[in-house]
Amino acid sequence: MLQRFRVAALAVALGAGTLVLAPTAATAAADPVVTRVGISPGPPIDVTNGAVTATFRFATKGTDKAELQLKPPGDVSVGKPLDLTPTKDGDWTRWTGTRSFDSTNVGKWSWLAVAGDASRGGTFEVVVKKVLDTKIVDFDANPDFVDRGDLIKVSGRLLADGKGYGGQSVALTFRARGTDAYRTVTKVTTGADGSFSANVRARETGWWRAEFAATSAAKGSVSDADRVDVRRGELASRIAGFDARPEPVDKGDRLTFTGALQVEGRGGVPGERVSIFFRAGGAHRWEYVTSDVTGRDGRFWASATAQTSGWWRAEYAGTRGVRGSVSDADWVRVDQPAPPPAKADTRLIKFNAYPEPVKRGKYARFTGKLQIDDEGTWEGYRGKVALYFKRAGSHKWQYVKTTWSNGSGRLYTKVKAWNSGRWRFVFAGDEDAYGDTSSSDYVRVKR
Structure with a gap:
């Protein structure tokens, strides 16, 4: 009652003026509304014959922002938001998004549509109605005769009901000569046509094969085995084209050392450490200065500061199955530098x-x-x-x-x-x- 008297008094005081009041609860903005999500094709989504793209649609009112989260089977984290396209329809905004599903997505999924403080959730299933027969063909471990530690290429193709089966995990396994069990060396994912390959190091003689583990969509399969024989003899190495430059060089300037490490029957080998040694003129002892790890084609590059004239050479200590080697020595004369000219940045x-x-x-x-x-x-x-x-x-x-x-x-x-x-x-x-x-x-x- 007291409030009405105050309003009346204010109206009298203003005369013909306009009295503006705050909006009542009835005229305030309505809470956001979100509809149930429609999925096309309707669940369950059947991926028996390959990937299926599903379309998700829902509408919101009272807000221009919305989000649709999809959560895979067994995932307890927050669902991943879907990219949505909005379309205005009067007071409503209609939202559309798509996602592709295949046989790796089988199970019960959850969805959650969120618009402001409003939300609505539900579930749908991705299913495979037919279990595929699989077969691994064209399996090969190549070459058949290698030196210990050499890379071999293991390859093949996974088929499902006679067609390439892409996006599947295949284990490459090995059984050493004199043993009974295969062990997994690495895993690869098949390409769109079902093909797979990997480069692995051959450490001992034995048999290689590929294995595909059964899934809810496909039966498991194992390839034929392929034998690779590994030789254990030590191989000779050499350091080719060693060069220390420039020559002559001013004291305090940088010298660079280049060359290539080569191993008998392999050519240039990467991943091996080559050390650089120096012997001053008139001295008898070689001293270690620096080193580098060989890159592609066995090439190496290193640098050091020139201090005095003398001999430089590269040394490789060798590794299991490969003998070490030393390069030819290269003489470099070191001069006292002239006063440096003015240089620009x-x-x-x-x-x-x-x-x-x-x-x-x-x-x-x-x-x-x-x-x-x-x-x-x-x-x-x-x-x-x-x-x-x-x-x-x-x-x-x-x-x-x-x-x-x-x-x-x-x-x-x-x-x-x-x-x-x-x-x-x-x-x-x-x-x-x-x-x-x-x-x-x-x-x-x-x-």
Whole structure:
């Protein structure tokens, strides 16, 4: 009653003016509304004959934002949101999204539609009404005769009811000569046509085969076995093309050492450590300086600071089944440097490594720009630029190749990508300019 008197008094005080009051609860915005989700084709979703794309539809009122979460069978975490397309229909907004299901998705799924404070949930099933017969064909472990530790290629094809069965896990197993049990060496996923392959190291003579474990959609199967014989004799190695450069070199400048480690019957071998040793002129003792791990084709690259004239050589300690070796020695004269001339600053910009991801064995491409500071103005500069690579999980950058920028400073080169990792350009500088290093760019390599 007291409140009505206050309102009346205010109206009298305002005269002909307008009295504006806050909206009542009846005129406030309505709570959001969400309808039940419709699924097409209607559940259960049958994936017996392959993948099926299902469409999810629902409508909301009172909000312009909505989310549809799908949760796989047995998953207790928050469901993954589906990409939705909205369509306005008067006061309602209609939402549509799609998802593909195959035989790896069999089971009871949960859905939850959320719009503001409103939500609605439910379940649906993905089923296989027929269990497929599978068979592994064209299985092969190649080559049949290898040295211990060599890579062999194990491959084949998984069929289901006579057709390629893609997206399935196949175990590659091995039984050593003189044993009865197969053990799993690695697992691979079949391609769209059911094919699979992997490179594995042969450590001992025995039989290889592929195994597909039964699923709710398909019966299990095992391939024929294929024998690989492993030789155990020690192989000779050599360090070819060892070179220490430049020669002569000024004291305090960097020397680079290159060459390739080769093993009898294998050619260049990657992943082996090569050490660099130095013996000063007039001395009798070789001293360790640095080392590098061989890359593709067995090539290595290392560097060290030149201090005095003397001999340099590379040494490989060997490994099980491979004898060590020592390169020819290379003499380098070290001079006292002349007073350094005035140099200009440089910068490497716009470095880009692409595509990302890149398929293993395909070309990765690299662009960038080398510029020099010309009295406060950055100009394109022609220079010799090195490409470096750091494999994922490693802390060491490895030299890959050298290229040149053009007169505008633009850089472009390409190499085949074999491992995921970071790439960058390095300009070591020259008599007119200081060096610089670009930013790095990560490229993932997929198989």
